[in-house]
Amino acid sequence: MARSKPFTLLPHSVSRQITDPIISVIARTGVTPNHLSALGFLGNVGAGVLAARGEFLAAGLLVLVFSALDLLDGALARATGRATRFGAIFDSVLDRLSEAAVLGGLVFYFAERDEQREIILCFVALAGSIMVSYVRARAQAEGLELREGLFTRAERVLLVGGGLIIGQIRIALWILAVMASATALQRLYAVWQRLGGSGAMSEAKHEEQ
Numbered sequence: 001m002a003r004s005k006p007f008t009l010l011p012h013s014v015s016r017q018i019t020d021p022i023i024s025v026i027a028r029t030g031v032t033p034n035h036l037s038a039l040g041f042l043g044n045v046g047a048g049v050l051a052a053r054g055e056f057l058a059a060g061l062l063v064l065v066f067s068a069l070d071l072l073d074g075a076l077a078r079a080t081g082r083a084t085r086f087g088a089i090f091d092s093v094l095d096r097l098s099e100a101a102v103l104g105g106l107v108f109y110f111a112e113r114d115e116q117r118e119i120i121l122c123f124v125a126l127a128g129s130i131m132v133s134y135v136r137a138r139a140q141a142e143g144l145e146l147r148e149g150l151f152t153r154a155e156r157v158l159l160v161g162g163g164l165i166i167g168q169i170r171i172a173l174w175i176l177a178v179m180a181s182a183t184a185l186q187r188l189y190a191v192w193q194r195l196g197g198s199g200a201m202s203e204a205k206h207e208e209q
Contacts, residue, residue, distance in 0.1 A: 022072065023079050033077035037091045040069035044098035048105030051164065060164030063102055067157040070095060092133065095153060099129050102160060106169065121173040128180030129156055135187040148190045151179040 026036070043066025050059035073091055077083040103126045110118040132149060139146040156176060163172025 023075050026072065026076055027080050031076075033073040033080075033082055033087050034090055036069050036073040036076060037087075037094050040066045040073070041094040041098050041101075042066075043069070045101045047164075048101035048103075051102060051105035052108040054109055056164040056167055056169060059102070059105070060161045060166075063157060063161035063164065067098065067161070070153070092137075096130055096133060099153075099156065099160075100126060103129075106173070118170060118173065121170075121177050124177040125173055125180055128177060128182075128184055131184035132180055132187065135184055135191065139187070139191045142191075144191060144194055146187060146190060149183050149187055151176075151183040156180065 043062050047059045047062035047066070050056075050062065070091070073087075074083075077087055103122045107119055107122045110116075110122065132152060136146045136149070159172050159176055160169075163169045
């Protein structure tokens with residue numbers, strides 16, 4: 001029986017009618033998928049710098065614009081025959097660093113103003129966001145296809161970018177901290193269910209990190 005499509009708050013793909021013309025232009029420039037991934041990361045670093053300076057509107061716009069490149073690098077890789085396992089890992093690593101750069105900028109902004117509650121929120125939000133991706137990565141390493149996740153990268157990017165733009169970053173951080181942590185637990189529970197609720201440790205070894 002076919003598995004039902006996981007419920008998500010936002011669509012995680014864009015129609016090819018929209019992306020194909022863009023990809024066609026990019027492909028002719030010689031830009032590679034890894035270039036797009038790196039550019040998206042650098043743009044988010046810039047957003048983090050602006051956030052640290054309190055320039056939230058500009059920071060939010062950069063977050064949305066450069067995170068949108070995440071919708072194009074994979075499509076470019078497939079269209080040009082440059083899809084590689086390293087490229088996928090490189091993209092994932094830079095996605096995590098991009099989130100860390102923006103939240104790190106906010107930590108600096110709040111630290112300058114001795115706003116400890118907001119600093120804690122940034123830490124919890126970042127930890128939860130990383131765990132959402134880490135649980136999926138570990139599940140895939142065990143051969144499990146894990147697509148569940150109510151609050152994945154698309155939702156997190158839109159929330160942080162939107163919160164910065166409208167000047168409601170504290171509310172956005174509260175939502176992000178709660179929902180990212182809840183999504184990590186949701187994915188962990190999904191893994192537990194697929195392993196038969198037992199953890200299935202027959203020949204597996206606990207990983208020490």
